[in-house]
Amino acid sequence: xxxxxxxxxxxxxxxxxxxxxxxxxxxxxxxxxxxxxxxxxxxxxxxxxxxxxxxxxxxxxxxxxxxxxxxxxxxxxxxxxxxxxxxxxxxxxxxxxxxxxxxxxxxxxxxxxxxxxxxxxxxxxxxxxxxxxxxxxxxxxxxxxxxxxxxxxxxxxxxxxxxxxxxxxxxxxxxxxxxxxxxxxxxxxxxxxxxxxxxxxxxxxxxxxxxxxxxxxxxxxxxxxxxxxxxxxxxxxxxxxxxxxxxxxxxxxxxxxxxxxxxxxxxxxxxxxxxxxxxxxxxxxxxxxxxxxxxxxxxxxxxxxxxxxxxx
Amino acid sequence: xxxxxxxxxxxxxxxxxxxxxxxxxxxxxxxxxxxxxxxxxxxxxxxxxxxxxxxxxxxxxxxxxxxxxxxxxxxxxxxxxxxxxxxxxxxxxxxxxxxxxxxxxxxxxxxxxxxxxxxxxxxxxxxxxxxxxxxxxxxxxxxxxxxxxxxxxxxxxxxxxxxxxxxxxxxxxxxxxxxxxxxxxxxxxxxxxxxxxxxxxxxxxxxxxxxxxxxxxxxxxxxxxxxxxxxxxxxxxxxxxxxxxxxxxxxxxxxxxxxxxxxxxxxxxxxxxxxxxxxxxxxxxxxxxxxxxxxxxxxxxxxxxxxxxxxxxxxxxxxxxxxxxxxxxxxxxxxxxxxxxxxxxxxxxxxxxxxxxxxxxxxxxxxxxxxxxxxxxxxxxxxxxxxxxxxxxxxxxxxxxxxxxxxxxxxxxxxxxxxxxxxxxxxxxxxxxxxxxxxxxxxxxxxxxxxxxxxxxxxxxxxxxxxxxxxxxxxxxxxxxxxxxxxxxxxxxxxxxxxxxxxxxxxxxxxxxxxxxxxx
Numbered sequence: 134x135x136x137x138x139x140x141x142x143x144x145x146x147x148x149x150x151x152x153x154x155x156x157x158x159x160x161x162x163x164x165x166x167x168x169x170x171x172x173x174x175x176x177x178x179x180x181x182x183x184x185x186x187x188x189x190x191x192x193x194x195x196x197x198x199x200x201x202x203x204x205x206x207x208x209x210x211x212x213x214x215x216x217x218x219x220x221x222x223x224x225x226x227x228x229x230x231x232x233x234x235x236x237x238x239x240x241x242x243x244x245x246x247x248x249x250x251x252x253x254x255x256x257x258x259x260x261x262x263x264x265x266x267x268x269x270x271x272x273x274x275x276x277x278x279x280x281x282x283x284x285x286x287x288x289x290x291x292x293x294x295x296x297x298x299x300x301x302x303x304x305x306x307x308x309x310x311x312x313x314x315x316x317x318x319x320x321x322x323x324x325x326x327x328x329x330x331x332x333x334x335x336x337x338x339x340x341x342x343x344x345x346x347x348x349x350x351x352x353x354x355x356x357x358x359x360x361x362x363x364x365x366x367x368x369x370x371x372x373x374x375x376x377x378x379x380x381x382x383x384x385x386x387x388x389x390x391x392x393x394x395x396x397x398x399x400x401x402x403x404x405x406x407x408x409x410x411x412x413x414x415x416x417x418x419x420x421x422x423x424x425x426x427x428x429x430x431x432x433x434x435x436x437x438x439x440x441x442x443x444x445x
Numbered sequence: 446x447x448x449x450x451x452x453x454x455x456x457x458x459x460x461x462x463x464x465x466x467x468x469x470x471x472x473x474x475x476x477x478x479x480x481x482x483x484x485x486x487x488x489x490x491x492x493x494x495x496x497x498x499x500x501x502x503x504x505x506x507x508x509x510x511x512x513x514x515x516x517x518x519x520x521x522x523x524x525x526x527x528x529x530x531x532x533x534x535x536x537x538x539x540x541x542x543x544x545x546x547x548x549x550x551x552x553x554x555x556x557x558x559x560x561x562x563x564x565x566x567x568x569x570x571x572x573x574x575x576x577x578x579x580x581x582x583x584x585x586x587x588x589x590x591x592x593x594x595x596x597x598x599x600x601x602x603x604x605x606x607x608x609x610x611x612x613x614x615x616x617x618x619x620x621x622x623x624x625x626x627x628x629x630x631x632x633x634x635x636x637x638x639x640x641x642x643x644x645x646x647x648x649x650x651x652x653x654x655x656x657x658x659x660x661x662x663x664x665x666x667x668x669x670x671x672x673x674x675x676x677x678x679x680x681x682x683x684x685x686x687x688x689x690x691x692x693x694x695x696x697x698x699x700x701x702x703x704x705x706x707x708x709x710x711x712x713x714x715x716x717x718x719x720x721x722x723x724x725x726x727x728x729x730x731x732x733x734x735x736x737x738x739x740x741x742x743x744x745x746x747x748x749x750x751x752x753x754x755x756x757x758x759x760x761x762x763x764x765x766x767x768x769x770x771x772x773x774x775x776x777x778x779x780x781x782x783x784x785x786x787x788x789x790x791x792x793x794x795x796x797x798x799x800x801x802x803x804x805x806x807x808x809x810x811x812x813x814x815x816x817x818x819x820x821x822x823x824x825x826x827x828x829x830x831x832x833x834x835x836x837x838x839x840x841x842x843x844x845x846x847x848x849x850x851x852x853x854x855x856x857x858x859x860x861x862x863x864x865x866x867x868x869x870x871x872x873x874x875x876x877x878x879x880x881x882x883x884x885x886x887x888x889x890x891x892x893x894x895x896x897x898x899x900x901x902x903x904x905x906x907x908x909x910x911x912x913x914x915x916x917x918x919x920x921x922x923x924x925x926x927x928x929x930x931x932x933x934x935x936x937x938x939x940x941x942x943x944x945x946x947x948x949x950x951x952x953x954x955x956x957x958x959x960x961x962x963x964x965x
Contacts, residue, residue, distance in 0.1 A: 165849025172585050180583045215498045215506065217641040226658050289697040297697040298690060299683060300660055392685040392694065394659035402686075407849050 137435055145428040152420045153413070157201060160404070160412055161194050167407030184214065188409060201413060210417070211410035220414035224396065228418060230300050231396040234387060235380045237311045238319035239373055246323045247366060250330025254365070255357045257335060265327065272324030277383055281317035281390045288313060298392035314391045318383040322376065326369055334365035367438055374430020378423040487678030489947065489962055492691045492703035496659050496684040501640040502626035503577055503584040508956055511623050512682065516651040516664055516960045517644060519565070520625035521550055522616075526950035526961050528726075530780055530871050532621045536565060536648075538602075545611035545909060546594075552602035555671035558629040558646035565627060565648055567604035571596035572630035574606065576638075588878075589624045589870070591615060591906070611907040613914060614872035622870055650675040650960050659684060664959070676948075676963045692942075695721070701944040702957065707822075710769040710940045720945035725769070726955030728939045731776045731876065732866040734815075734830060734932040739892040740861050742813060747806030749929030752862075754802060755837045756830055756932045757794035765826035770935045775922035776867075776876040778936045780953050782911050783873035783918025788933055789926045799837045812840040815862040816854060819845045826934070827864050855887050863890055866937075871954070873918040874906040880925060891930040898924045 210220035253265040289297035301310035385397030403411035519536035539551040591612035632646035651664035664680040688706040713723040772792035774785040831841040879888040905917040939955025950961030
């Protein structure tokens, strides 16, 4: 297991380096002078030249890349040229908001999705199963931004059950502000997880150990909940790990629509203003999160199912 | 640091049991009550379209920062809320133009800085203004101070602003806007000369109580403020860049004041929820179609005139601005010296005249590229222009660009037609500054070169005679239009809504002057 973990995290590190390097090259390939955008039209040529040198933008791209990694090795993500604040501070200011949103989204969608999928698998080809299937597919098909806007209009404006914007203050305030955005970006995951669990459980239910359990007279409820579901949720763990990347991208629009602070919005704002230090800092952290969560999901899978350790 | 690894008590089987239990507990009851909507009496919640960048006026990025600066600092003079551009006294007890290059002032004696930095003195004014123009400061806002030479301190609270040459925008930009904010010399020197995002010392009717990046800026009453008491105990400024989100927040009762989208104006004209009010202000932005005079395809003046006459401005505004914006007559907005009552080319298209001009030009099979930003308003406007130019046989290919690529167009030799929008501060000098010969290759994308225009720009800024300035700037816009390089479209509009309990204080372009906001 230890060897597997070392191999898996080694691969994760390699993926991170490649992803960050590609992003570094891509952002520099985009047309537009970042200094001009940062300083606006009124900056003097001297000031523009000074900032260009400060950001090393007058250097060849390969050299800029080396400088970036050199600084990174010293834990320096640079300084936001607009505010003069440390990029690390800015990114870590925003990160908890995004993590909270992702965690809330995946938690409620996993709980509901697993429940729906398990129930449907326990009652295959019944009316309940068909209704569950219809609901699941509808959830998967519902575009998250439409869900976000509709939920805002219904639950914030009309019913006024939940706040429309911001991240709130204090524990309950923050929880309150999470409900609608987490609902919006988690809804499609409910359907997806439900379908996944149902398919997985039906497969498991046909296996010999389930038949043996039934033959021993164990109640159907116990067979489903204990023997089948615990195997069937294995793919969900992987899906949740990989889903971190998708949730990060979903968080972007949720943060815009709900005017929430967060990493996604920070990245978008930074790209449009060519704020290189913030872009690279945000990308590094978000890519790191994605890669780490995928690796963690693989490790959990390998831990739960020892066959996975030797699969690759 | 030594890290102790301990083995968790949770085994694989235990985890599986737990996960199974979680899966079984799928549906949780949710008891949802109704959300109380009552606004907090002493708190005003307003939307800003972006987040604060700098607390230092020398490095302010514009109106977003200035909304906060104007509340926590003082200036000698501030903009006066209303429909006409005007100023009123703030930290100045007296201010007068001695001669064209000397402005005498005396400070009020009841303004102090927080954090123990003492009373506001003329030394603070001198420090604040001179550091803006000091090369060592590298302030991007330096041009706003124009030809400031220095400030003579003649008493503890008295001094004279000395200019190198006359500068009319001193009264409309330099003093009442970003660069006019007076900071504490002692505080700034103690901090090494620069502030980033935390205030070093404040003096206004409000103090910045907190700032949560991308989330909220909170202003609280300054308990030591001796001037007219502000109406609100607390002002919360929420950065929301999307207007539709802001509208939803307003309708949900979470905002008291916000700019709204032009597309929603008609809806709000029919009624604002919660007894609120819609106010429509013109904006200082100016939007136009530019033609690159240096491009081989646009050398023929008759062709350029044909394009001017073939663009139907009302149709563009109806489609792109939902009919909520008026046609513009140039780059200088209504209410400012130099605003022209009408343009040389009427806003309505004259297709017959345009066709005649095209025929006179001798150009056939004209195909042009129109660059525009990837914003719905601009792409819609570009499509209408494309359609109207097609009526006289000119084919337009719309080239939609992301903001970074678009704003790098200054040195794009292939630029042909461009749909553009610049913002400005309330002085005509600011508008004309981008179209001088000196700006070719920078912000003068049409490559418009006109010695008379350059002369007007240089001389009108030095005049204090408003009538003369008015005449000169009108002539400058005539010259732009006569070149055939410009088809002026609109100054857009600033529609805002406010809740029933709020009396907004706005500049004539609809921007908020928070310190003056009142209660109904």
